[in-house]
Amino acid sequence: xxxxxxxxxxxxxxxxxxxxxxxxxxxxxxxxxxxxxxxxxxxxxxxxxxxxxxxxxxxxxxxxxxxxxxxxxxxxxxxxxxxxxxxxxxxxxxxxxxxxxxxxxxxxxxxxxxxxxxxxxxxxxxxxxxxxxxxxxxxxxxxxxxxxxxxxxxxxxxxxxxxxxxxxxxxxxxxxxxxxxxxxxxxxxxxxxxxxxxxxxxxxxxxxxxxxxxxxxxxxxxxxxxxxxxxxxxxxxxxxxxxxxxxxx
Amino acid sequence: xxxxxxxxxxxxxxxxxxxxxxxxxxxxxxxxxxxxxxxxxxxxxxxxxxxxxxxxxxxxxxxxxxxxxxxxxxxxxxxxxxxxxxxxxxxxxxxxxxxxxxxxxxxxxxxxxxxxxxxxxxxxxxxxxxxxxxxxxxxxxxxxxxxxxxxxxxxxxxxxxxxxxxxxxxxxxxxxxxxxxxxxxxxxxxxxxxxxxxxxxxxxxxxxxxxxxxxxxxxxxxxxxxxxxxxxxxxxxxxxxxxxxxxxxxxxxxxxxxxxxxxxxxxxxxxxxxxxxxxxxxxxxxxxxxxxxxxxxxxxxxxxxxxxxxxxxxxxxxxxxxxxxxxxxxxxxxxxxxxxxxxxxxxxxxxxxxxxxxxxxxxxxxxxxxxxxxxxx
Numbered sequence: 001x002x003x004x005x006x007x008x009x010x011x012x013x014x015x016x017x018x019x020x021x022x023x024x025x026x027x028x029x030x031x032x033x034x035x036x037x038x039x040x041x042x043x044x045x046x047x048x049x050x051x052x053x054x055x056x057x058x059x060x061x062x063x064x065x066x067x068x069x070x071x072x073x074x075x076x077x078x079x080x081x082x083x084x085x086x087x088x089x090x091x092x093x094x095x096x097x098x099x100x101x102x103x104x105x106x107x108x109x110x111x112x113x114x115x116x117x118x119x120x121x122x123x124x125x126x127x128x129x130x131x132x133x134x135x136x137x138x139x140x141x142x143x144x145x146x147x148x149x150x151x152x153x154x155x156x157x158x159x160x161x162x163x164x165x166x167x168x169x170x171x172x173x174x175x176x177x178x179x180x181x182x183x184x185x186x187x188x189x190x191x192x193x194x195x196x197x198x199x200x201x202x203x204x205x206x207x208x209x210x211x212x213x214x215x216x217x218x219x220x221x222x223x224x225x226x227x228x229x230x231x232x233x234x235x236x237x238x239x240x241x242x243x244x245x246x247x248x249x
Numbered sequence: 250x251x252x253x254x255x256x257x258x259x260x261x262x263x264x265x266x267x268x269x270x271x272x273x274x275x276x277x278x279x280x281x282x283x284x285x286x287x288x289x290x291x292x293x294x295x296x297x298x299x300x301x302x303x304x305x306x307x308x309x310x311x312x313x314x315x316x317x318x319x320x321x322x323x324x325x326x327x328x329x330x331x332x333x334x335x336x337x338x339x340x341x342x343x344x345x346x347x348x349x350x351x352x353x354x355x356x357x358x359x360x361x362x363x364x365x366x367x368x369x370x371x372x373x374x375x376x377x378x379x380x381x382x383x384x385x386x387x388x389x390x391x392x393x394x395x396x397x398x399x400x401x402x403x404x405x406x407x408x409x410x411x412x413x414x415x416x417x418x419x420x421x422x423x424x425x426x427x428x429x430x431x432x433x434x435x436x437x438x439x440x441x442x443x444x445x446x447x448x449x450x451x452x453x454x455x456x457x458x459x460x461x462x463x464x465x466x467x468x469x470x471x472x473x474x475x476x477x478x479x480x481x482x483x484x485x486x487x488x489x490x491x492x493x494x495x496x497x498x499x500x501x502x503x504x505x506x507x508x509x510x511x512x513x514x515x516x517x518x519x520x521x522x523x524x525x526x527x528x529x530x531x532x533x534x535x536x537x538x539x540x541x542x543x544x545x546x547x548x549x550x551x552x553x554x555x556x557x558x559x560x561x562x563x564x565x566x567x568x569x570x571x572x573x574x575x576x577x578x579x580x581x582x583x584x585x586x587x588x589x590x591x592x593x594x595x596x597x598x599x600x601x602x603x604x605x606x607x608x609x610x611x612x613x614x615x616x617x618x619x620x621x622x623x624x625x626x
Contacts, residue, residue: 082500094495096488098555103484113500115509118482167499 004069008033008171008201009054014063016049016225023049024060025225031171036197038212038233039205041222042245047205050222051173055088056081067171087169091176093156097149101140101159104148105131108163130166138162138192154185158192171201178211190214209233262558262605263475267468273300274464278457294456299572301460301528303565308467308521310548310560312514315474317546318554319483320510321490322407326415327518328542329422330390332532334519336426337389339439339532340373341382342450346443359441360434370432379446386523387516394515395508402504402511407493416539423537438533445527456528463524467561470517474557477513486510547586551593553600562601 004010009031016024024046031037041047052058053065056078065073073081082088096104109127111117123131135141138158143151148159157177164172177193178186190211196202197217206212212219212233219236221228223245229236236242277300280292309331316322348355352362356369375381397418401411429435448455477483485506488496497503526532535541545564552563567586574582597603 079497079500082498088498094492096484096491096495098487098491099484106481107484107488107496108499113502115482115502115505118485118506119477119480119509121481163499 004030004064004066006033006069007031007066008035008068009203010064010066010069011050011053012064014050014053014065015061016046016053016058017061022225024053024063027063027222027226029220029227031201031203033170033201034198036193036202036204036215036217038215038217038219039203039222040207040209040212040219041228044224045222046225047222048175049225051088051175051203051205054081054173055086082167085168085170086173087164087167087171088173089160089164089175089177091179093153093160095148095151095156095159095163097147099148100145101148101151102131102135102144104159105134105162105166108166110166110168134162134166137165137195139188152185154181154189157181157185157189161189161192161196165196165200169200172196172203174202174204176206176208177204178206178208186211187214260475262556262602263471266558266561267471270464270468270471273304274461274468278460282453282457294453297456297460298528301463302525303568304463304467305521305525305528306545306548306568307561307564308470308524309518309545310552310564311467311470311474311557312517312521313545313549314554314557314560315477315514315517316510317549318556318560319478319490320486320507321493322507322511323409323412323546324415324511324514324542325412325539325546326417326419326542327514327545328539329415329419329537330394330515330518331522331525331541331545332419332422332426332534332536333390333393334386334522335526335532335536336433336439336522337376337382337385337519338523338526339442340376340385340433341379342442342445342527343439344373344377345445346441349443350441358434358439360429360437361432364429366432373432383523386519390515390519390522391512394512398508398511402507405504416542419537419542420539423534423539426534426537434533436534438531438535439526440531440533442527442530450527450530459524459528463528466520466524470520471557471561473513473517477510478557482506482509547590549600551589551600553597553602555599556602559600559602566601 003012007030009029011027011029014024014027015022027046027050029050039047039050049058053060054073056073056076060074067073067084067086071084076084096107099107106123106127109130111127135144138161140151140155140159140162143155148156151159161174161177174193178189181189186208193202193204193215204215218231219233220230221236221242228245229239229242277292277297280290281294281297284291286293309327312330313324313327316324343358346358350359350362352359354362357366361369376385401414406414425431426433427436433439442450444450445455448458450456485496485501489503489506493503522536548564548567549560550563551567552561553559567589570585570589571582574585593600
């Protein structure tokens with residue numbers, strides 16, 4: 001357990017196989033509190049399976065998955081893991097289209113999720129302040145009363161990131177946040193994600209190399225279910241094996 | 250946020266509907282009771298009963314809208330809850346007949362005497378008291394919906410599968426109530442009612458009071474549905490309708506929210522059935538017919554689901570048309586209903602309520618250019 005000291009997320013020797021196909025092969029990864037990490041790799045490298053293992057959707061065959069040094073994620077289900085403070089954003093934006101931007105965020109605000117509380121709930125002053133902060137953070141302040149369906153693709157992605165933040169997670173897993181975004185939107189998203197890191201840990205899975213460069217964080221390259229290289233983008237870009245399997249193609 | 254929502258056109262529709270109901274509750278009984286029968290503005294008794302019936306159907310459509318329009322659960326068996334509420338009221342009215350029945354038995358309704366039964370089945374006890382019957386009007390449909398929903402939603406049955414089993418539920422109940430040995434009057438159902446709370450059901454005063462009670466019940470149901478859909482719970486059930494798995498991922502127990510909406514909806518349908526029975530004078534197993542539940546779906550779709558006043562409008566207009574057609578051109582009614590349903594589905598996907606909404610949508614769209622440049626930044 002000592003190896004897990006001072007980590008928010010600790011994966012060691014994680015193996016997952018589907019019908020003989022090794023999706024994860026002795027994968028080891030350590031994320032520190034407040035760190036932002038970019039995970040890149042070709043299709044089938046195991047990026048999504050890694051997210052599934054962390055969020056409880058897939059159980060590893062062997063290996064340790066520890067959250068905040070001691071908490072064994074392999075024993076918990078999806079809801080319990082979400083409650084611990086691990087939020088996940090899927091690749092395709094999924095927001096509530098018939099609700100306004102503010103309502104989308106209000107639903108995601110941390111708090112009691114029971115039927116009776118929902119029936120008699122009134123937004124407190126603290127929640128209003130938090131909502132306004134989130135709206136500013138995801139740059140949707142002037143769209144607060146607009147139906148989410150009318151947002152652009154990029155704005156929907158930001159709204160969903162905002163909803164994730166409203167849940168007050170300690171660790172965010174973000175899957176391809178800039179897929180389908182314009183260059184300008186991509187740039188804004190990089191700034192947004194960077195401003196989140198620090199108080200929270202963020203793991204970003206991404207294909208877009210210019211976006212990863214903009215993030216300017218430590219990069220982990222996955223290949224065939226294990227870590228191929230780790231370090232700054234320049235460092236991994238110079239690695240011959242990385243060039244061979246991924247960048248060089 | 251609530252004030253903002255009140256100003257939206259959909260909610261103006263709710264306010265107008267509430268005002269119209271008050272007007273109806275005053276005007277129709279007044280014109281019935283206070284004007285001479287030969288006056289051109291006199292409302293005859295049959296017309297008042299007919300409007301009362303439409304308002305009961307409107308309550309059924311409203312209850313269906315709460316689960317279908319807001320929570321995305323298409324129930325094809327909501328007529329079952331309506332009929333159960335109706336039977337609970339019918340049982341009370343049967344017990345009020347007392348020894349005035351054809352066989353003159355003070356304890357047993359006529360059909361039980363006819364079947365040579367000697368004592369009242371246990372589940373008929375208590376229905377001699379109005380208060381007990383009134384509680385059962387809510388409790389029986391509510392309990393059935395709760396149990397049904399508990400198992401269906403927990404097993405994550407949804408979409409068309411859920412629709413089919415709700416249809417099966419009402420069909421099964423219809424077959425059960427057709428049986429004489431169920432003790433609910435079999436094929437003939439419950440009828441030949443005499444009085445309610447000691448007042449003669451045939452008297453004009455009682456009929457006017459029943460009409461006013463129906464208006465008030467619809468008024469109250471509309472307010473309850475308004476409060477529910479405008480609360481955070483309303484946002485959650487809308488969220489479930491639009492993206493169920495996302496809602497789960499935010500940490501909401503989706504099945505509990507669905508269960509709440511489904512149970513409340515069944516209770517409203519039960520009240521509608523209970524008010525329907527004394528006004529039409531009969532309840533029989535035909536009310537459980539799957540076709541009835543499907544008709545309620547059509548009213549809701551035509552009026553506009555996902556708005557609260559739409560289903561009320563739809564139920565009243567479609568039934569008004571039905572009354573007119575079945576009088577003037579009886580053989581054409583089902584074709585007309587089918588054509589209407591097709592036309593609304595094709596040209597008015599938001600139903601008649603969408604017509605009122607259109608202007609508001611236009612106004613909102615004109616704000617888009619201002620917002621769009623920011624999106625492109």
